[in-house]
Amino acid sequence: MKNKKLTPREKRQRRDNAAVTCESIGLDPVVYNAALRYLFDRPVPDKSGQEWYWDIEEPAFEATPLQWTHIQTVLFANVGTDLAPYSDDQVGMGLNHVMSNNAGDIPHMVNDPSVPLADAMRMMRALSTLWRDCLGPRLSTEQSAIGSRSDRLYFVSYMWFDVWPAFWNAKHIPEWQDAMWQVFCEMLAMPWREAQVSALHGIGHEGARLNRPRELQAHMDAFIRQVKNDDELKTYAQAAARGMVQ
Numbered sequence: 036m037k038n039k040k041l042t043p044r045e046k047r048q049r050r051d052n053a054a055v056t057c058e059s060i061g062l063d064p065v066v067y068n069a070a071l072r073y074l075f076d077r078p079v080p081d082k083s084g085q086e087w088y089w090d091i092e093e094p095a096f097e098a099t100p101l102q103w104t105h106i107q108t109v110l111f112a113n114v115g116t117d118l119a120p121y122s123d124d125q126v127g128m129g130l131n132h133v134m135s136n137n138a139g140d141i142p143h144m145v146n147d148p149s150v151p152l153a154d155a156m157r158m159m160r161a162l163s164t165l166w167r168d169c170l171g172p173r174l175s176t177e178q179s180a181i182g183s184r185s186d187r188l189y190f191v192s193y194m195w196f197d198v199w200p201a202f203w204n205a206k207h208i209p210e211w212q213d214a215m216w217q218v219f220c221e222m223l224a225m226p227w228r229e230a231q232v233s234a235l236h237g238i239g240h241e242g243a244r245l246n247r248p249r250e251l252q253a254h255m256d257a258f259i260r261q262v263k264n265d266d267e268l269k270t271y272a273q274a275a276a277r278g279m280v281q
Contacts, residue, residue, distance in 0.1 A: 055112035055161060060154075062105040070096060070106045074129035075121045086128050088138040095139075100147035104154050107133065107145070111161035115168030123173055127187025130165075134191060134199045146204040155205075159214035163221040166192065171227025181232055181271050182281070192229050196237025206244040216245045223258050228268065231258075235272050239280030252276065 057064040073096045077087045087093060098106065110117060110133075118126050133141050145155045170192040177184075182193060196202070205211040215237075222234035242251050255276040262269045274280055 055109060055157075057105075057109055060105050060108060060157070062102065062109060066098060066102060067106055067109055070098065071110070071117060074132060075118060075125050077125060077128060079122065079124040079128070086131070086138075088128075088132050100144040100150050101154065103141060103144035104150050104158050107141075108154075108158040108161050111158065111165050114165050115172075118169055123186070123188040126169065126173070127189075127191050130191045131187065134195050136200055137198075142199055142201050143204065145201050152208075152210060156210055156214055159211070159218060163218045163225075166222050166227060166230035166233060167225055170233070171225055171230040174229040175227055178228060181267060189229070192233050193236060195233055197240055202241060202244075206241070209246070212244070212246050215241065216247060216251075219245075220254065223254070228265075231268065232271065235268075235275040236280055239275035239278055242275070242278055 057067050080086060118129075121129070132139060136142050144150070145158055170188065173188060174192055184190075184193075202211060202215050219234045219238055222230045225231065238251070238255070245251060255272060259269055259272050259276075262272065271280070
């Protein structure tokens, strides 16, 4: 899909994220750069091997919950440039470690009581940029049936809101509900099909917890109406609106 003209909201988001730096949120750049290397500067295993984070001898990265929240905020806001040196597989491995608690506690850090809500919400405001500037463009070169790919990068994009525990842990908090809804709306407005699919997958699982049934239905109806020449995406959106996705 071709890039489209940015809406005023998207322009504001880009300006806001452009201002997110280590210095602007009080994160030591040394810590951030070390976290980037820890997450992404890793060899890709062969078909018989496992990702680096399954190695029980691998030292844990030492950072507080607030530091991990700030690391993710800066990463999401600057993902297009900061992950440019890494391959799709390296990005997929590192982001899988960030989104899933199957091999670590990174996605739980933002829910720690020591993390102020304002810092958590700043991270959430940057989250959709992960698809706008990284996952969407990287995955746009190949269109396939929804949920059919098994490569690391696609898995992260498609499954993020299925396995990511951060919102589930905070689903009762109105600010989190509002922030999650905003993320989904921004992703559905992107020109990247895989960003839209990921948002639809997330809405299918979490839509009932956003506490805005009428607004959600109206937004989904509008999205479905504007889908052209993509019956699979339209059918998937209809299923997501009913909470019927796998």
